[in-house]
Amino acid sequence: MSSISIRRLYQDNQKKLQLSWITGTSGADNRIHESDDRPVLSLVGHLNFIHPNHVQVIGISEHLFLTRLEDGDELRPLMDILGGLEVSLIIVANDLPVPQVLRDYCNTNNVPLVSSKMESPYLMDVLRIYLQHALAASVVKHGVFLDVFEVGVLLMGQSGLGKSELALELLSRGHRLVADDAVELFRTAPERLEGQCPTVLRDFLEVRGVGILNIRKIFGETSVRLKKHLQLIINLVPADDDYMKTLDRLNIRAEREEILNVGVRKITIPVAIGRNLAVLVEAAVQNFIMQLRGIDSTQEFLDRHTAVMKEERLKDETDTD
Numbered sequence: 001m002s003s004i005s006i007r008r009l010y011q012d013n014q015k016k017l018q019l020s021w022i023t024g025t026s027g028a029d030n031r032i033h034e035s036d037d038r039p040v041l042s043l044v045g046h047l048n049f050i051h052p053n054h055v056q057v058i059g060i061s062e063h064l065f066l067t068r069l070e071d072g073d074e075l076r077p078l079m080d081i082l083g084g085l086e087v088s089l090i091i092v093a094n095d096l097p098v099p100q101v102l103r104d105y106c107n108t109n110n111v112p113l114v115s116s117k118m119e120s121p122y123l124m125d126v127l128r129i130y131l132q133h134a135l136a137a138s139v140v141k142h143g144v145f146l147d148v149f150e151v152g153v154l155l156m157g158q159s160g161l162g163k164s165e166l167a168l169e170l171l172s173r174g175h176r177l178v179a180d181d182a183v184e185l186f187r188t189a190p191e192r193l194e195g196q197c198p199t200v201l202r203d204f205l206e207v208r209g210v211g212i213l214n215i216r217k218i219f220g221e222t223s224v225r226l227k228k229h230l231q232l233i234i235n236l237v238p239a240d241d242d243y244m245k246t247l248d249r250l251n252i253r254a255e256r257e258e259i260l261n262v263g264v265r266k267i268t269i270p271v272a273i274g275r276n277l278a279v280l281v282e283a284a285v286q287n288f289i290m291q292l293r294g295i296d297s298t299q300e301f302l303d304r305h306t307a308v309m310k311e312e313r314l315k316d317e318t319d320t321d
Helices: 006-017 060-070 075-083 100-109 120-134 163-172 215-219 241-246 277-292 297-320
Strands: 003-005 019-023 031-033 044-046 055-058 089-092 113-116 137-148 151-157 176-189 192-196 204-207 211-214 227-238 255-259 262-271
Touching: 003 006, 006 019, 006 031, 006 120, 019 100, 044 120, 055 060, 055 120, 089 100, 100 113, 120 176, 137 163, 137 227, 137 277, 151 163, 151 277, 163 176, 163 204, 163 215, 163 277, 176 204, 176 227, 192 262, 211 215, 227 277, 262 277
Parallel strands: 044 055, 055 089, 089 113, 151 227, 227 262
Antiparallel strands: 003 031, 019 113, 137 151, 137 176, 176 192, 192 227, 204 211, 255 262
């Protein structure tokens, strides 16, 4: 089960959300978990005693409610109820003053209490997006991840087949690099994988015989992307006579590869001397885009071939009569 500590959440968002730690520092290692019955969108929300969020946000309305009750006898029972809930963090938004009873509760129960100068709706949107990525299931794949015609393409294959050289050629043709060698893939939705490059490798491409290249400096700012939705895997395989004999020339059966329980379309391209792999990759991606739009060239060819065969058969039957 994926989880993240409050300490990490605070450090990653302190500047963007203008966070200040008020009390409850002993709960800094409290963790936020995602489970099947608690998706990310339900982890962060306004103060709620009935359907409690891991991160309880106090906005203007909630603050007004607490302020009205602070001098009465109704607030203490509510704090007792809050103490029995699974609360990992409380944030007072809109730069509102923090009620003393809330300070006391967080200090007693080791619940981190943080204030933010940001408005609560914006704060919740940022944290939900952040947690969606931070809690996503992930895996690292070996290959080169590119943006080709706005499609996230992962080039895979055994070492020495020329993936980096192929990537360099595609970059020279105006496509963009996301990651080389190690590609971090995150499942950000049930049917969506997002790929990015580890920070230490960002912007770099290693080409054998040439060395490590800074793609951003060579091809410009637009030649690199921080992340991209993975839609297509292109698997490079060495092409020998035995393999070519078994190859499905019409590519009738669509291949798919399961990554983090998400099926990704897969195309296998044989590598041989004299084959222009960059052109083949571009053609494969363009064909994939057409298929997404409902245009299947292979099926069109088969339909046309069937129609011609049927026409010839009818002609033969007519001639026989």
